[in-house]
Structure formats: structure tokens, C-alpha cells
Amino acid sequence: MTETVSVTAAERADVIVRDLRESDLTLADAILRSAFDTFTGVTSLFGDKDYVHTRWLADPGAALAAEQDGQLAGTNFVTRWGTVGFFGPLSVRPELWGQGVASRLMEATVALFDRWGTAHAGLFTFAHSPQHHGLYQKFGFWPRFLTPVMTKAPIAPRRSPQPIRYTALPPAERARAVDACRELTATAYEGLDLEREIRAVEIQGLGEVLLLDDSSGLAGMAVCHLGAGTEAGGQGCYVKFGLARPGPGAEVRFGTLLDACESLAVDSGADHVELGVNAGRHEAYAAVMARGYRVGLVGVSMHRANDEGYSRPGTWLVDDWR
Secondary structure: OOOOOOOOHHHHOOEEEEEOOHHHHHHHHHHHHHHHHHHHOOOOOOOOOOOOHHHHHHOHHHEEEEEEOOEEEEEEEEEEEEOEEEEOOOEEOHHHOOOOHHHHHHHHHHHHHHHHOOOEEEEEEEOOOHHHHHHHHOOOEEEEEEEEEEEEOOOOOOOOOOOEEHHHOOHHHHHHHHHHHHHHHOOOOOOEOOHHHHHHHHHHOOEEEEEEEEOOEEEEEEEEEEEOOOOOEEEEEEEEEEEEOOOOOHHHHHHHHHHHHHHHHHHHOOOEEEEEOOOOOHHHHHHHHHOOOEEEEEEEEEEEOOOOOOOOOOOOEEOOOO
16 A cells, blocks of 8 residues: 655656546556555455545546556545645555555645645544555655544434535525535635535535534534445445534534434434544544544544644544545
């Protein structure tokens, strides 16, 4: 998946990086699964989750392919959330580890961030792997706080919140909702914009976007994937991003947003809710743990230039950059 050996430019000369094509997707998915299964020792780690087709469809120009000797050697998926960018999963054929393929993908990834003018860039990786940390540090990304990924069985709250479901809105109201979400996310980080994820849910049918209104406007929003063929997997509800409006009452709004996600999971027949919270957002992390979520995978966020971004106290936000 990554390599630790220092390789020369000559040794990497036969690796080219290009856009990932639709015709590559089946093989790209197989390489991703093989790489992560090999590294973790877990058979079928991703199960029926999808990280390849859905991300390529969301932004084909941000999906990178490494080719060696005319064969697909690895891929990386880069995500642009306005002024924020992250990448992954990055994967390389296991038999090609240590040959500079991941480094070539990283060179192209950093160039993409530079072309976009990304203000805050990062990634999620294994907390226990110095090999991964070493690779990404070569490109200016530094480990910061842990990012636990947590799950719980959904329980319908006694007082069920009544969020607006984005997919139920008529087209004109959807456009206004996206604008409202953009205004809300800018409170966490200037220029943070989840339109890509909202449109992916809408166009690909990946799940739902929940919108919570109050007398002051949009109180919270969550992008949720549901079921097989998404990032949630069968019987799952994955909260890919969730944010409550800051200021007085933020903790209550955050709790209501999490209630709404659980209600969506119950309504959809999901048997678990999954989400990730960077521990730098201490209040949000503590609130999630207090609701009975249990930690499974623990990763670490690595930030370009060691910039804290929006992973700081007082930010009532869930995401994990996987």
C-alpha cells in the first residue's frame, strides 16, 4: 500500500500518473481491497462498502491512477470540500510495494492541492503505522490528533427530531439548501463546502442529507450514506459529515443532529450508525462517547503544514477523512 524504501528518480521513471478512467474501476476496486486486506490481515475488510465507483463518479478529475509497464499499479482519490482537501484511500498492488508507486501518486496529489489553492489539506491513516507516517511526512503532512471511528446500534429517540430531508425537497429549494449548508460549514472553516458530498448523495442515491432548522436558520446538517454500495455498507448508516451551528446552545443542537441520524438509521432498517470524530474537537468527541458509541478503528489525521484546520475545541463536527 505504501513503501518505506527510499527510491531514486530513475527507479520511479517507469511509473506514470494519469486520471483514473471508468474502464479502470473494476481493477482499481480489486487493488484497493487486496492492498488493505494484505496490510491489515483482515479478509474482506471493506465488505460491500464502495470507495472507488462512488468517489470516481463524484469527481472523475480528482481520481488518480499510477501505471507501471502499462498496467494499473495503484490509485488515489482526492476530495475537494471547497478550501479543504483530503485524500485516500491510497492503494498500491502489494507486489509493487517499495517501488515508489505511492510516492508518485503523492507527488500528483500535492500538485492537485496546489492547483486548487487548497488552504487546509490532510488525510486519515493508520495510527500504528510508522511506514505510512514516514511516507506522508515526506510530502509535508504531519500527524496530529487521533480520529476514532465509532459505532452504535440506533435507537429512535423519545422525541424524534423532524429534520428536513434534502432528497424530498423540490429542485429550487435544494439549491437554497446547498447555499445554507455552505454558510453553515463556513462557520467551522472559511470556505469549507460540502456541495460535492450533497450532490453525490442526490445524484448517486447514496443516502440522505439531513437539515435541521430553528428560528435562527440552519441549526445543523449531516451527510449520511446508507447500505451496500456506499461508504456505509450493508445495514449501515454512515455519517460522513455532520455539523451543528456554533455558539450558545451548540451542544443541544449537536445532540439533536445525532438523534436525527439515529432516526434515519432506524427508518432505513440500518442496524448500526458509524461516524468518526477527530479528538482535537474535544467537546464533540466527548458528546459522541457519552451517547454510547464504541470505538472500533482508530486512525490519526495528518495535516499539511501541521495546520489545525477545523479540528479544534468548540467545533461541533463529525467527519473522519477516510
